[in-house]
Amino acid sequence: AQTVTQSQPEMSVQEAETVTLSCTYDTSESDYYLFWYKQPPSRQMILVIRQEAYKQQNATENRFSVNFQKAAKSFSLKISDSQLGDAAMYFCAHHPTGGTSYGKLTFGQGTILTVHP
Amino acid sequence: NAGVMQNPRHLVRRRGQEARLRCSPMKGHSHVYWYRQLPEEGLKFMVYLQKENIIDESGMPKERFSAEFPKEGPSILRIQQVVRGDSAAYFCASSPGRHSPLHFGNGTRLTVT
Numbered sequence: 001a002q003t004v005t006q007s008q009p010e011m012s013v014q015e016a017e018t019v020t021l022s023c024t025y026d027t028s029e030s031d032y033y034l035f036w037y038k039q040p041p042s043r044q045m046i047l048v049i050r051q052e053a054y055k056q057q058n059a060t061e062n063r064f065s066v067n068f069q070k071a072a073k074s075f076s077l078k079i080s081d082s083q084l085g086d087a088a089m090y091f092c093a094h095h096p097t098g099g100t101s102y103g104k105l106t107f108g109q110g111t112i113l114t115v116h117p
Numbered sequence: 118n119a120g121v122m123q124n125p126r127h128l129v130r131r132r133g134q135e136a137r138l139r140c141s142p143m144k145g146h147s148h149v150y151w152y153r154q155l156p157e158e159g160l161k162f163m164v165y166l167q168k169e170n171i172i173d174e175s176g177m178p179k180e181r182f183s184a185e186f187p188k189e190g191p192s193i194l195r196i197q198q199v200v201r202g203d204s205a206a207y208f209c210a211s212s213p214g215r216h217s218p219l220h221f222g223n224g225t226r227l228t229v230t
Contacts, residue, residue: 004159035218043206045160045221091159095219102215103150104173107159 002027002094006108013082014116020067021077021111023092033095034068034075035105040088048090051075079113087115119143121211121222122191129228136196136203138225142211149192150219151184154206166192199229 004025013019025034036048051059051068058066063083067076079086092108122141130136142149147168152160165173166186177184181199186192196203206226210219 042223043226044223045208047218050218097215103148103165103212103219104162105160105219107161109159
């Protein structure tokens with residue numbers, strides 16, 4: 001069974017500054033994806049960034065990047081040049097790709113990000 | 118291209134009633150997943166379906182909950198004889214196949230009074 005832990009229930013950042021959200025996970029799977037999802041008050045689940053476990057290079061999407069440490073089972077999200085629209089709940093998720101586990105994401109508890117103007 | 122459509126957005130039921138939640142996947146997506154989000158928690162997997170087949174229902178409560186994805190029409194998550202503990206947001210996601218990211222709908226918030 002997979003577990004995903006987000007140890008920061010809440011984080012805050014000043015507009016235009018950088019913030020890092022932490023995530024650790026535990027899995028026995030050798031092949032998997034890791035995701036960060038953003039959930040604003042509208043409740044919509046928005047995919048922020050995705051990392052394939054077999055890739056050593058850290059994924060980047062515009063102002064969002066990850067620090068993927070496979071051996072340490074760590075997957076942190078860095079948001080650069082924070083904007084007011086980044087304020088939301090952020091979820092880290094593990095997605096095994098083998099066998100019948102496909103589609104069975106395991107989510108962390110979430111981190112509420114507040115952006116101060 | 119419309120996203121994953123869920124309806125209703127909000128659903129209120131009294132204890133003992135039935136709740137039916139609908140999900141229309143994105144066009145071209147034949148894989149549907151249901152997740153439940155309890156207050157202040159992350160989403161938890163319930164069931165994975167392909168057209169007319171349940172692939173994995175390991176996250177579904179053993180009683181009162183059922184899901185289907187018929188050949189025609191939306192996927193339905195059905196909760197019989199609802200109790201207050203069923204109050205949650207229920208999310209549907211779809212994908213075109215394996216090794217593709219899941220696309221989530223906006224969820225249905227079920228409130229049991």
